[in-house]
Amino acid sequence: MRTIVTKNVFFAISDPTRRAVLDLLAGGSRTAGAIVARFPRLTQPGISKHLRVLRDTKLVDVTVRAQERVYTIKPQGLAELYEWVAKYQAMWPDTLEALERYLDARAAGEKARRKKR
Amino acid sequence: MRTIVTKNVFFAISDPTRRAVLDLLAGGSRTAGAIVARFPRLTQPGISKHLRVLRDTKLVDVTVRAQERVYTIKPQGLAELYEWVAKYQAMWPDTLEALERYLDARAAGEKARRKKR
DNA sequence: ACGCTATATGACTAGTCGGTTATTTAACTC
DNA sequence: GAGTTAAATAACCGACTAGTCATATAGCGT
Numbered sequence: 406m407r408t409i410v411t412k413n414v415f416f417a418i419s420d421p422t423r424r425a426v427l428d429l430l431a432g433g434s435r436t437a438g439a440i441v442a443r444f445p446r447l448t449q450p451g452i453s454k455h456l457r458v459l460r461d462t463k464l465v466d467v468t469v470r471a472q473e474r475v476y477t478i479k480p481q482g483l484a485e486l487y488e489w490v491a492k493y494q495a496m497w498p499d500t501l502e503a504l505e506r507y508l509d510a511r512a513a514g515e516k517a518r519r520k521k522r
Numbered sequence: 523m524r525t526i527v528t529k530n531v532f533f534a535i536s537d538p539t540r541r542a543v544l545d546l547l548a549g550g551s552r553t554a555g556a557i558v559a560r561f562p563r564l565t566q567p568g569i570s571k572h573l574r575v576l577r578d579t580k581l582v583d584v585t586v587r588a589q590e591r592v593y594t595i596k597p598q599g600l601a602e603l604y605e606w607v608a609k610y611q612a613m614w615p616d617t618l619e620a621l622e623r624y625l626d627a628r629a630a631g632e633k634a635r636r637k638k639r
Numbered sequence: 640a641c642g643c644t645a646t647a648t649g650a651c652t653a654g655t656c657g658g659t660t661a662t663t664t665a666a667c668t669c
Numbered sequence: 670g671a672g673t674t675a676a677a678t679a680a681c682c683g684a685c686t687a688g689t690c691a692t693a694t695a696g697c698g699t
Binding site for chain 3: 537539564565567568571572588589590
């Protein structure tokens with residue numbers, strides 16, 4: 406088959422758990438243990454493997470503190486992703502301001518969805 | 523295992539071929555056949571399956587024209603993705619202008635791609 | 640040194656992914 | 670209708686994913 410794809414950001418964020426970890430770290434650095442504690446349905450090695458992917462794809466940084474590992478988000482790692490999505494902004498409703506409004510409206514109208522241009 | 527994840531945009535764009543298809547469609551609508559022709563290393567059913575994923579995740583629209591299927595990008599489908607990434611922008615260097623500069627610098631610094639607006 | 644705590648790694652596994660070839664569906668042309 | 674073209678689906682397969690449990694690594698406190 407293929408998959409010589411050398412794990413990248415797109416792969417990293419394709420998993421909901423990894424996105425949740427990033428979302429968690431967006432609120433501040435945390436130790437591996439603290440992260441594990443936030444995912445009661447997964448085991449410690451399970452989270453550890455996700456953290457490895459995030460490390461490998463440069464989405465997080467780790468610092469050693471005694472036996473602990475402190476994980477910090479490295480949002481620059483999302484630059485490639487942002488860069489890719491940004492290409493499509495031009496096709497969006499209109500300018501960035503319009504986009505903001507669009508997203509707001511989308512968030513607001515969760516149920517009401519019959520407005521069709 | 524798990525994966526009750528109901529294929530979403532994050533999954534859709536995790537595959538390089540699907541991203542390439544979207545990039546292609548960003549240049550204008552194309553028939554399925556025209557898309558297939560752009561990927562000589564893949565077979566028609568292979569591309570067809572990718573197109574199905576893009577359809578299911580609402581990233582493209584299809585219109586029927588005789589036996590042909592005309593695929594059109596639906597960039598609103600990327601809104602969720604954009605929304606997610608946007609959360610991290612605040613942690614980026616700074617404002618959008620700064621981000622632009624950051625990306626430009628990044629593009630220039632690495633392997634000078636063909637991005638000049 | 641010993642045991643405890645924190646985390647990573649190894650070995651294994653079920654399920655999914657991306658690809659293939661073969662077939663089906665459907666609309667057009669003659 | 671018969672043949673052709675366009676695209677989707679079916680059936681299958683190897684590779685990879687995401688998870689598990691068990692074990693290893695390593696720093697800490699006594």
